[in-house]
Amino acid sequence: MIAGEPSVLDAALLESSTSSLTPDMLDALRAVHDPEYPDISIVDLGLVETVIALDGQVTVGLIPTFSGCPALAMIADDVRAAVESVDRVVSCQVEWLPSPVWAPERMSQTARKQLESYTVVLRGRDGSLRCPVCGSSDVNEQSMAGPTRCRSVSWCDSCRNPVEVMR
């Protein structure tokens, strides 16, 4: 399932025959945020893949943006705590799924806009880049790695700001 708008993702998860996501659980998952970006929801980032509930035992299947991401344990802890606070949920188990592989397309427009407010940007489908600060396309890569493994560093020659690009 590839997520576009958050509403599409929610609807797809809510209606999927293998999913037992209730609106309460979705709200709980929505309230779990990226540990590095405290206002961006993991649902909007496209990390939630499956939710299966059986007699109050919930299993949430997540996919990591990068398999070596150091935030995985923290995200799993937060998801468990959030889901276990939902009515009628007895316990929650989190699994990191080996597939599908996360891709930037899984992010919702909301998450993209939020990341842009941090000067972090995604390439367009044609590989193009737009500076999230001034809108210029005069953005040039400086180094393949930045502060995290999932981002490279570019420089906008128009407004002279560093821009981080999700890889």
Next chain:
Amino acid sequence: MRTLADAPAGGRSWAGLDDFQAFIDAGGMVEPGDDMPVEYRDEVFRFIEFHANSELMGGLTERDWIPHAPGLRLKQIFLAKTQDEIGHAHLLYMVAADMGVKTRTEMLEDLFVGRSRFHNVFHYQAVTWADQVAIAFLVDAAAFASQRAVFAECTYGPYKRILKRIVSEEGFHMRHGEEMLLRLATGTPTQHDMFQAALDRWWWPAVQLFGPDSPPGDTDPLIRWKIKSKRNEELRAAYVQKYVPLLQSYGFEIPDPELHQDADGTWVPGEIDWEPLKATMRQGGPDSARRIKTAADNWADTAWVREALA
């Protein structure tokens, strides 16, 4: 709090410092394309250079502990934190170099010969693993508080944009620090003693990270031009107020015999000896020479990479 809502203007100029001050006081944000007063440019540049140097030196300290961190998960966390700090230094050096005062190479070379400064806390030695936990819990928290106070105002646009990311990413480091501290605090008596010994070494450097009291009124140009939103003594007092009861609740003792609560419950530290801080500013801290040499060697050892990429 100043916001970054608008796309950067740039291309502005001011008749003089009074005119510029009026712009700052009215909530203005300076951008690289502006013809900013040279006094402002130099102060902001020095501040960003100091911050960049501190991120780099901090990253190298974290790196030292990757092989020694107990367990794969903590090694992974230290790897990520090292990359985070070096990455922050990278972004900050880009913005600093763009200001046209020094090139990136000049900044690094000044750092490696001891001509420029970095945070006092990176002039000390981390003796045991518990020291590294104290750094993650206490020192990162102090640095975080001071960065947050810069982010709150910060009139230089590109710096404020980087700080927004740094501040949110440091919040993630805080959680790791707390997690590691909890393990030692609730561990064996030996682990508890280890952390107490580390606390004895790191409490004062952490408190001194905020610096001596700011000069009176708005004589500090960084306050006047709203790079800093709070005075050093305000930040220091808030830090002591938060961390004293927290550390005591885990059963640790603050290494300050004169520490006491005043009538309204505020924690008041004993008189601070600023000599150790001054020594670090002259590169004369207990571990300054070794740390600077390690960083310089690292730079020299990687010369071939820069040549290959040039």
